[in-house]
Amino acid sequence: MADSTLITLISLGVTLFFMLGTPVLLVIFYWVIGISFVIDLPLANTGNELINVFSKGFALLAMPLFILTGDLINQSGIARRLSDFAYSVLGWLRGGLAMASIAACGLFAAISGSNSATTATIGSMLHPEMVKGNYDERFSAATAAAGGTVGIIIPPSIIFIVYGFLLNLPISDLFVAGIIPGALMVLGMMTAAFIICTINGWGVLIGLSVSRMIKTGIGAWLGFFAIGLVLWGIYTGKFSPTEAAGVTVGFCVFVGLVSYPLNRLMGSASDVAVEQKSYASMFVVEGFTVPQIPSIVSRSAQISGILVPLIAVSVAMQQVMSSLGARDFIGEFVTGMGGYYAVLFTSMAIVFVTGMILESLPVTIILAPILAPIAASVGIDPIHFAVVFLVGASIGFVTPPYGLNLYVASGVTGVPYFRLLRYIVPYLIALIAVWFFVALVPETALAILPDR
Template sequence: MTDGTIVTMISIGVTILFMLGVPVFLVIGWWVVGMSFVLGLPLLNIGAALSDVFTDGFALLAMPLFILTGDLINRSGIARRLSDFAYSCLGWIRGGLAMASIGACGLFAAISGSNSATTATIGSMLHPEMTKGGYDERFSAATAAAGGTLGIIIPPSIIFIVYGFLLNLPISDLFVAGILPGILMAGAMMTACFIVCWRNGWGILIGLSPARVIKTGIGAWLGFFAIGLVLWGIYTGKFSPTEAAGVTVGFCIIVGFLCLPLYKLMHRRDGEKPEDRAIEERGFAEMLLVQGFGPTELPSITMRSAQITGILAPLIAVSVVMQQILSVLGAQEAISAFVTSMGGYHAVLFTAMAIVFVSGMVLESLPVTIILAPILAPIAAGVGVDPIQFAVIFLVGASIGFITPPYGLNLYVASGVTGVPYFRLLRYILPYLVALILAWFTIALVPGLSTALLPER
């Protein structure tokens, strides 16, 4: 039996395992081990590569810290205040609560950097409110899934950290480059949301009240401060992304510890919490505080974040080894030759986008990024695409994969937190999918959207 036949059999075998639901880490790991035996590579190489990723990848330290930040702002109540503010601004428009869900996803993403955390948090909070407000439950769940795509584009972003680590690009520049494209994506999804809700007559309108907007804006001041802290520190160079993540975690812990005792003092004698009352009925002091959390809750919050990190970090490490083996097999050269043969600037760019889109349909964004970015980025740079712009194009395409069947991670997350079956979401995700694809091509054709805010290089 030839080596080529064995390689094909191993690849088919792990593909079947993936389709049967075996975790991606194990699928890639088994493929790496099998290929190492076939190619005669020492298994010591795998251990050395894994060690190098965790010892030399200082930038990757930001990943667990931003994951922890997302859990802290959710448990403290900051995420709820951001949602209230978004609804106050948009609730007067047809479909306003659904649009507010997308806006809240954008605000939450600006602190957490995670698509699944964004979908789960906003979906669990606002799906019941949307259902009670006259929206179809399937559309409500699909809205949370679509809004979660902003989690890896609006900075800070876990996947931008991974991309910058792999391609040796300044992570701070990548964060800044994601701001305008993230806003464009949010605007495109809100437009699609408005059209769908207007056609179906969904949603209960609330009057536009400047007083309510101001009050909820004041109530969300801690969230705005956290967003501003991250962006200011990274944009001005005061913090590296890793340091910004550490500072934000510290800020969230202090807020949680300080607010909890003060918040408890404001409980009414009948046991009602300030958050249970209408916004108009809350006092100024109540609006300045959030629910918070105690020191005894911190271990459980940290453990949840550690579990997510424990899933992502080994996947990054083993995928780096996968890159090396693909290089030995000549896969990178084959893909490079195919894409380059397409012709000039736009042909190469659109072919690369098509590859990312198709890959995102069957793989999570992390392996897509780790496997394809080192192959496609140099090709794009060779035809004149700015490396930072291509990073944004690549990752916007990867984010669209979160709501693209058959994989669609955000669809599974939204289904889990809302109880709506996965296949019932697919019809209602289509308008958002079209809106995001249109935004994606706009980002690809207008380089300034990705580079306008960057400092001169």
Template sequence: MTDGNWTILISVGVTFLFMLGVPVFLVIGYWVIGMSLVLGLPLINTGSALADVFTDGFALLAMPLFILTGDLINRSGIARRLSDFAYACLGWLRGGLAMASLGACGLFAAISGSNSATTATIGSMLHPEMVKGGYDERFSAATAAAGGTVGIIIPPSIIFIVYGFLMNLPISELFVAGIIPGAMMVGGMMLVAFFICSRNKWGHLIRLELARVLKTGLGAWLGFFAIGLVLWGIYTGKFSPTEAAGVTVGFCIIVGFVSLPIHALMGRPSEERDFRERGISEYLVVQGFSPLELPSITMRSAQITGILAPLIAVSVVMQQILSVLGAQEIIGDFVRGMGGYYAVLFTSMAIVFFAGMVLESLPVTIILAPILAPIAASVGVDPIQFGVIFLVGASIGFITPPYGLNLYVASGVTGVPYFRLLRYTVPYLFALLSVWIMVALLPALSTILIPSG
């Protein structure tokens, strides 16, 4: 049997495994090992490549730290305070709780940097409240899934770290470049939520009260401080992304430890009382957590890192094998053959979109970014702008079936079956695609905030 036939056979085999639900890491790993044997590549090279990804990549250390940050702010109660503030600002509008969920996703993403953590946290907190408030359970679950897409766009972002590491771009500039597109994604999805809820008369309206906004805003001060700390440190160059992640983790741990005894002295948890009944002091302190809980929180974060880190490593090896097979040249020649600036740009976007339908954002980024980014640069696309374009497209893949990782996460935390989410995911998908096109056509949306010089 020829090498080409073996390649087809192995590729079909692992595709079948993927359809059966085998984890993506194992699917790619089986393909890598099988193709290494077919091409006569020593397996020791695979092991060395896996090790080199992390021993030579200081920037990737930020990934587990930002994942831990997401778990810490959720457990400490900071995430709940951010969602309360968003609801106080938007609850007077039809669909206000749905829009507050999306706003809370944006605020949570500005600390955690993870799409799945954003979907899981906001979905588990606000889905029951939305259903209780008269929203369709399918719509509320789809809202959590769609809102989580901004988790990898609004800085800090785990996938921006990976992209910057691969393409040798300043991660701090990528972070800043994602601010406006991320805000636009949240705004576009809020408009969708407003129109859907207005048409269906979903949601119980609350009065817009300045006292509620001020009190909940005061209650979310720790979350705002954490967001400001990360953005200030990265924007001014005081912190590298990895250092910013470490500082944020330290801040969240201190907040958790200090808040717990103070919160306990107050007796009844403030979250159980109406905002009018709560004193100012109750808004200044979150629930917190004890030092004894820290190992379990860390272990949960480590489990997520243990899923993502091997996937990054094995995807890098997959990229190397694809290079040996000439896949990069084939895709590169195809894209170059499209012609000029816009043809190359939109062809690249189409490739990213369809790849995101069947693969998670990490392998999409690791496999396609080194192929498409140099071609885009050769026709005049700014490298930072293309990074944002690429990753906005990858984020949309989180709600596009058949893969749609956020759909699985939302289904898991809400109990709504996967396929029942799809109907209300489609309007959000169109909103995100509209924003994506705007980001592609208007480079200033990605680059205007980046400090010159």
């Protein structure tokens, strides 16, 4: 009884720390250390778990590399070219710039693999343009937050790498399985944006111009090439996800360093309108210089320095939870629901509720090793369940009270967090509808997998 009281007090204490703004890494670490003392679990076990994650996690090497890729394509100007192309294709529709923002999020995600990087990059670029284009600033900020959810679904995905590492699943198969669900999420959110903008009359329409689409398409060719390089290499097995990440970083560095002098030579400055650029100048992006590389790497390293230790302490948290019997309790609860659909929907409910208060990484690390074996035992394909699990986890990015993307969008746009909530609802409805469709139709995840 005394142990139960101490465990409860420690859990309440770290929850208070979390509510006061303590980083989730420290919250989990404090909880693991405190509970380990209570249940007499040697701290050496915790140390060994941390070391094992770093020493055996070769697949995790792809994560910092894809994070670096996101910063490189943003700094080089490739992200801006992708968003320009999306707007040239969709700008003639009501709500075209909002839909272009979501489409740009999908294109950016196909290179970066990060939700927060996607939200921050596209939000900072297109939020001012949407406000100038007669969109409500709250809606435009919510659009950037919602669009970022595909950052962990459309390959390459950082969270798919973590999931595959934990469950010993082929990361390349997980990447391919995320393509169609990610595209459906983009289409679902674009539909929601079109409906809301049509009802409110938001947006300034641009003419449908074939020459503009051709120019912006040429301007975005390096982004398309990077996307194709990653997907082709992984899909054909030419290189592993980690190797793909390294190749993409090398490609982005080369493009950035070569483009900078060529861009200056051609006089194709980034603030020149598309219509005023020559076709020749559209072939190169703004680029960057060698002295800028350390600051780019430093930004990426800061994010990696947060995520990788979080993975390590969350794995240690799994060990403590197993000692407490929490995994058995959750397992028995889900198993007791019944068969295939009962287990599937119960797992989805657990992921959704947990995602409201935790970031997707700890949700995945804590729950996936518990729920995935139960799902497999009732006949749910492991790859399909992984996609269902992670689509649900991605929705947590825009689900209050946590909603990481909402905080990121608020930070880059200056719109207060609570003012975004009303306008995130249509996107939440669209994402949940797509989530259930993916859950009920396994082919959405499995249809294009090799050897299926």
